[in-house]
Amino acid sequence: MHEFSLAVEVIHLAEREAEKAMAKTIEEITIEIxxxxxxxxxxxxxxxxxxxxxxxxxxxxxxIIKIPGKGRCNSCDFEFExxxxxxxxxxxxxxxxxxxxxxxxxxxxxxxE
Amino acid sequence: MCETCGCGKPxxxxxxxxxxxxxxxxxHTHNHEYPHDHEHNHxxxxxxxxxxxxxxxxxxxxDHDHYNNQSxxxxxxxxxDILSENDRLAQLNRRFFEGRKVLCLNMVSSPGSxxxxxxxxxxxxxxATHKMSVIEGDQQTPIDANRIEKAGAPAIQINTGSGCHxxxxxxxxxxxxxxVDAGSILFVENVGNLVxxxxxxxxxxxxxxxxxxxxxxxxxLKYPYMFMSSQLCIINKxxxxxxxxxxxEETMKHAHSLxxxxxxxxxxxxxxxxxxxxxxxxxxxxxxxxxxxxx
Numbered sequence: 001m002h003e004f005s006l007a008v009e010v011i012h013l014a015e016r017e018a019e020k021a022m023a024k025t026i027e028e029i030t031i032e033i034x035x036x037x038x039x040x041x042x043x044x045x046x047x048x049x050x051x052x053x054x055x056x057x058x059x060x061x062x063x064i065i066k067i068p069g070k071g072r073c074n075s076c077d078f079e080f081e082x083x084x085x086x087x088x089x090x091x092x093x094x095x096x097x098x099x100x101x102x103x104x105x106x107x108x109x110x111x112x113e
Numbered sequence: 114m115c116e117t118c119g120c121g122k123p124x125x126x127x128x129x130x131x132x133x134x135x136x137x138x139x140x141h142t143h144n145h146e147y148p149h150d151h152e153h154n155h156x157x158x159x160x161x162x163x164x165x166x167x168x169x170x171x172x173x174x175x176d177h178d179h180y181n182n183q184s185x186x187x188x189x190x191x192x193x194d195i196l197s198e199n200d201r202l203a204q205l206n207r208r209f210f211e212g213r214k215v216l217c218l219n220m221v222s223s224p225g226s227x228x229x230x231x232x233x234x235x236x237x238x239x240x241a242t243h244k245m246s247v248i249e250g251d252q253q254t255p256i257d258a259n260r261i262e263k264a265g266a267p268a269i270q271i272n273t274g275s276g277c278h279x280x281x282x283x284x285x286x287x288x289x290x291x292x293v294d295a296g297s298i299l300f301v302e303n304v305g306n307l308v309x310x311x312x313x314x315x316x317x318x319x320x321x322x323x324x325x326x327x328x329x330x331x332x333x334l335k336y337p338y339m340f341m342s343s344q345l346c347i348i349n350k351x352x353x354x355x356x357x358x359x360x361x362e363e364t365m366k367h368a369h370s371l372x373x374x375x376x377x378x379x380x381x382x383x384x385x386x387x388x389x390x391x392x393x394x395x396x397x398x399x400x401x402x403x404x405x406x407x408x
Contacts, residue, residue, distance in 0.1 A: 002277060002278055002308070002309035002312050002313070005276065005278075005280070006195055006196070006312075009195050009196070009198060009199070010195055012198065013193060013195065013197075013198065017189065017191060017193075021187070021189055023185075023187075024185070027186065031195075038311065038312055038338045039312075085337040085341075085371065086334055086337065086367075086370065086371070095370065096370050096371075104194075105194065105195050105196065106191075106192055106193055106194045106195055107191050107192075107193050107195060108190070108191060108192055109188055109189060109190050109191055109192075110188075110189045110191060111186060111187070111188050111189075112185075112186070112187055112189060113185045113186045113187070
């Protein structure tokens with residue numbers, strides 16, 4: 001359950017950024033979670049939901065964008081949606097493929113007032 | 114919250130020093146002993162006449178003329194990696210190790226693969242030639258740190274409570290208690306867990322993943338992140354190979370498909386088989402950290 005500590009990190013990050021921007025409130029936070037980031041999006045969302053109370057995000061709308069994983073076949077260069085690390089290329093059946101997207105786990109933006 | 118830089122809320126973890134009898138809890142400290150930059154900026158251009166705590170989120174009820182006072186709703190584009198704060202602290206730990214020429218290895222595995230046994234044997238075998246110390250991570254109990262001290266090396270126990278991994282800040286705190294000698298080897302024995310510790314850089318020189326032959330040769334496929342982020346894989350309990358259905362070649366093949374550069378050592382901490390390969394590997398790493406020009 002590293003999602004719990006990562007949710008704490010998100011709150012700290014939001015606190016720092018809100019203070020930097022001298023914002024009074026945070027209305028919205030947008031977080032990107034890649035399918036291949038190693039973060040379980042549902043667990044993360046539940047953890048954050050529990051932790052926002054008494055935090056800077058208490059009234060913020062939490063917007064989570066899931067980014068699909070992408071792979072590029074090492075043999076034929078075909079790019080495809082990758083749901084797991086260890087999959088064969090859907091076009092030529094070769095293995096392995098390089099991960100070419102969906103590994104991010106970041107705070108994209110805040111809406112503050 | 115850290116009163117120096119305001120970087121976080123109290124993190125409940127305990128540090129236990131077996132050389133002292135008492136156990137005490139920490140209210141999150143992190144090491145400000147060696148110099149480091151705080152890269153976060155507090156753009157306070159105003160002065161506050163009143164005193165307030167930054168421990169919790171607070172609203173300012175007095176007027177600030179920071180921007181226009183109409184509708185202040187703004188979109189702030191950040192694109193900040195959520196692990197960046199841990200990575201920043203890990204980088205500080207790494208610089209500390211580099212400066213002191215300390216070989217730091219982050220030992221990760223599932224519970225029961227034999228990390229502590231490997232370290233006990235290693236300390237007994239190498240203590241005449243290498244200075245070593247250990248940071249132990251477990252949810253509860255000082256058992257492992259006591260085992261290490263008994264084997265002959267100083268150890269500090271971090272109990273993460275409900276936490277499932279060590280992070281860079283915990284290592285930073287432990288380093289205040291543990292006197293790590295220049296030119297020594299520091300083993301960090303992470304919490305037994307093949308999932309969460311993969312995400313958290315501690316500032317180590319290399320990451321060593323330990324599996325044992327009783328665990329099944331599909332481990333790398335099931336826990337790819339850990340095998341992708343490690344540089345050495347130790348396959349322990351080789352003395353049990355005749356009695357279990359563990360295919361060493363298959364394991365290596367699976368792990369190499371994820372991480373072609375991963376090295377392997379097959380050994381048994383119990384019988385000592387293969388331990389020399391591990392000691393040689395350690396000596397090579399120590400040389401490359403302590404006197405890089407000679408490698």
